[in-house]
Amino acid sequence: MFAANIPAVAPAEVPADAYLLDVREPDEWAAGHAPGAHHLPMMEIPARLSEIPTEGEVVVVCRSGGRSAQVVGYLMSNGWDNVRNLDGGMRGWAAAGHPLQSEDGRPARVI
Template sequence: MFGPQIPTVTIPEITEETYLLDVREDDEWAAGHAPGAHHLPMMELPARIAEVPTDRDVAVICRSGGRSGQVVAYLMRNGWDQVRNVEGGMGDWAAAGRPVIGSDGQPGRVL
């Protein structure tokens, strides 16, 4: 979607050691997100950029890969080199059978 300049990662390549950054809106996060993911809505990123680690692999995810690709590009312009866009986003995450939980801890769904 973004060409070779935006590095990507596939769902199977994401491990427990990967910092999974979910940049979707609050309602999307509440409906369903990956366990262990860190929520930082895309529009809040400039003010909260210091929360994103620079010393480990960061995989950025949204619903389908569009917003997360923009975030990856932004982070790369600001010095991050271990950042990747999750191919297919949360849609592919759920389709791959990876767990999705709601903000109440119960099984969630991808909006």
């Protein structure tokens, strides 16, 4: 876990049906993200809360886990009880051998 009060999940334990919420910046997303993930940059979260599911598991991810932990804390303080932080972020995701895809046609990578 990133912080004692922030629920987290290891990359190997992310449920196949989880809603993967990527809160990185657009350039980070374009370089490489998990297939099927949903992009919502961290700074846009307050204005776009209605886009985040309140049911089913939501796994929040950034590059290494810091920003996503902040988002999980914010969502929990606003009533979400179905959110967890991805341990290690996209770096951990890639290191665990999970697939990445890019938006720019270049080989996918975590930046």
